[in-house]
Amino acid sequence: MNTLTHTQDMLAFAWWIALSVSVLLYIMLDGADLGAGILTLFLGDEDERGAVMAAMAGTWDANETWLVVAGGVLFGTFPFVYGSAFTYLMVPLALVLWGIMTRAVALEFRHLAEPRWRRFSDWAFGLSSLGTTFFGGVAVGAALKGFPMTHPAHGIPTYVGGALRFLSPFSLWTGAAAVLAVMLAGGLFIRARFKRGEPIRDHVARWTDPAFYAALACVAITVGWSALIFPWAAQKWFGPQFWIWGVLLIAALFATARMRRATRDERDLAAILWFNLTVAILGVAMIATMYPWLVPNTWTIYSGASPQVSMITFTLAMAGFFPVMVMYNWYQLWVFRARISKLVSYHD
C-alpha cells in the first residue's frame, strides 16, 4: 500500500535520514554514559562511582533526549511502524524504560541519599545501565528480524504474535554485544573525563584493551550472523555492489586503527572521536543495508510513512527547530567540558 506522492516519498526519505541520525546520536552519546554506568559495577571506591555519575550529571538528560526525539520522529512521520513495532517490542521496551527510570533516579538523587542507601543506589545505577543496554540491544536485534502483522482489507496492518516473539538467539546475542560495545565507549569516556593521574583512569585503562578486542569480535560475529540469516543483507553485501560495503569496511577499520593509536598516545578526545566515527560508519552501513526497509520484511520507509508528511512540517522542524536545538545542546556540552577529579561533588 503506497499512497504517497513523489514529493512525499522524498520527504519520507528525508525524515528517515533524520530518524537514523537521531538514533545514531543517541547510541553515541548515551552509549558512553551507559557504558560508564556499567563500569561503575566494577569500581570499589564509592567516591569514584560518584564521580563517574557527576561526570555525566550535566549532560545525560540532553543525551537521552535523542532517544525521545527518535521516538517523536517515528510517531510523527512513521506512525504505522511506531504503532506496530512498539507493540511487538513491548517486553524489551518496558525493561529499557524501567532501566531508564531507575538510572535517572539513582543519578539525580544520589547526592541526597544516605550513605547506607548510597551503596544500594549505586548498584541500582550500574544494573539499570546494564539492563537498559542489554534490552536495548535485544530490541534492535528483534526489530532486524521483522514481525508478523494482520492483513485487514481496509485499514492499517498491525502487530499480532504475542509478547515473547522478540526472543531469539540472535536478539539475545545483539543484547550481549551491545553491552560489550558500550563498555568500550564508557571506558573511553571515563578516560577523557577524568584528570590525568586519577587512579580511575589507570584502572579503566586496563579495561580498554580486552574491551576493545571483545567489541571487535562482537561486531564481526554480528555481521557474519546477519549475513547468514538475513537474505536482504547478504544480497546487498555479496551482490554486484559489493565494493561499496568493502569501502565502508576499510573505512571502519581505518577509524578503528586510529582510535587504537589515539588511546595508546593518551589522546583521549581523539580516541572518542575516532571511536564514534567507527560507530557512525557501521551504523550508516547497517541502515543502508536495510534500505528500503525500516523494519526488514515488514515496513518500508514508504509503506510505514504517514500519508500526510508535508513540506511545511518538515521544513518547520528541520530548518526551524532542529538547528536551534543542536546549537543549544552544543553550548551546554561546551560549558561542561572540563575534566574533573574523583572528589568532585555532585552539586557544588
Add this chain to the structure above:
Amino acid sequence: MTTSDLSAFISRLDFAWITTFHIIYPPLTIGLAAMLFIAEWRWVATQDPYWYRLCRFFEKLFVVNFGAGVATGVTMEMAFGILYGPFSQAAGPFFGQVLGYETITAFMYEAGFIGLMLFGWGKISRGMHLFATFNVAFASTLSAFWILDANSWMQTPGGVTLKDGVFQISDWAKAILNPDFLYAMPHMVVASIELSLCFVAAVSAWYILGRRHVALFRRALLWSVLTLIVVAPLQIWLGDGLGRVVAHDQPAALAAMEGHYNTLTPTGQPNTGWHVVAWPNAKGDGTVWAITIPHVLSLLETHSWNGTVPGLNDFPKDQRPPVVIPFYAFRAMVAIGGVLFLVALWAAWLAVRGRLSVERIASNRWFLRALIVSGFLPYLAVWTGWWTREIARQPWVVYGLMRTRDGVSHLSAAAAIFWLVGFMLFELMVWGGAWYFFAKVIRRGPDLDSPIPAPGTESLGHLETDPDEDEEAGYFRPV
C-alpha cells in the same frame, strides 16, 4: 467479559497508571520554573540576596521533581505505540505529529537549558543564566501546549476525516485549535501555576510554623498566596468554560460527570436537578439515592433556569461512559478549586489586616496549617481532573470516531499485567523517592552561607585556571 475485553481493560489500567504517575511531576516543573525565573529576575534586578537564596533552595526541589518527571515521561512517549498501537497508527498523522513537535520544541529545548540552569551557576554570566532559566520555564509551558493539544483533539477531534482507517487531516488549524483545546490548555497551565504556588506556600508555611528562616520564607509565602488571589478564581472561571465546552461537544461525557440519567422528568418537564452526591442503581439507568438541587444543572450548563440538558438516556447504551468515577472525581476537583480560593481570600484578609508582617506572620497557626494542607490538594485536583476527562470520554478513544477497544493493542492479559505490575513497582519507587528527597531537602533547609556568585568571575569550567591542563585548553566533550 471476554478474554479480549479483559486484556483491553487491563491495557486501559496500564495507561491510566502511567499517566497518573507521570502527571504528578510536570505541573510543578511548569509552575516552579516560572517562579524560579521571577525570583532570579528579581535577584538580578535588585541584588537582594534573599531572592538568590530562595531561588537556589527551590531549585533543589525543582531538580528532584524534574528528574522524576523525565524518568516517568520517557515512558509516555513509547507507551502509545506499545499499548495503543492501532490508535497510534490511525491517529499518527495528527496525534504523532503533535507529540513529535512536543519532543523537538519542548523536551529537547528544555534539556538543552536545564543543565545550564542547574550546574551553570558561576560558570556562565548572570544574564546567560537568567536566559537559561527563562528557557526552561518557556519550554516546559510549550510542552503543556502540545500535550494538551494532542489530548484535547481526542476529546473534540476537529479537522480530520477517517479514510482507510487513518485520520487524515483536512484542516490543520481546525485540528490544532479544536474547541476543547482553547479552554483545556489554559486550564492545565493555570492548574500548574496554582499547584506550584500552593506548593511553595506550603513549604514556606512549614518553615514559618517552626519559626525557621521566617523573614526569608515570608517573602516566598506572601508572593505565592497573593498571586493565588488572582489565579484561583481565574482557574474556576476557566474550569466553567471547559465544562460548557464539554456540555456542548461531549454531551454524554457531561451527563456522566453530573450523573444525569434522564433528560426529562417523569412528568415530561426538563430535568434540571443537579446532584450534590448520588449513587447509580444496579441497572445503571438512574440513581439509588441522591441529594439533588433543582434548576442548578440548567443554570450551570445552559446559564438558564429551565434549559434542557441531555441525559444519558438520550444515548445508545453502548455509547454511555461509566458514571461513578467521573461523577465523584469531578466533584472532588471542583471542591478543591473552591477551597483553594477560600484559602487565598483568607490570606488576603490577613494581609489587609497587617497580620502577615515578619513579626506577626508566625502567630497565624491555623492559617499556616491550612496552607500546608493546601500544598497537597492541587495534586489531588490534577488527578481527579484527568480521571474525569479520560473516563468520561469512554467508550471512545477519539470521541465519536474511534472506540477504545479498536485502538488498543492486541496484547494478552498476561502481557498487560506484566506491564502494570512492573510500572506499579518502578513508578511507586520514583514517587517514594521524590517525596523522600523533598522531605529531606526541606528538613535540611536553605543554604544561607555559600558565597553568592559575583558577576564577572565566571569561567567556562576550570580550564583557564588550572595550570596542569594548559595543553588541553581546547578540550571539550565531543558529540
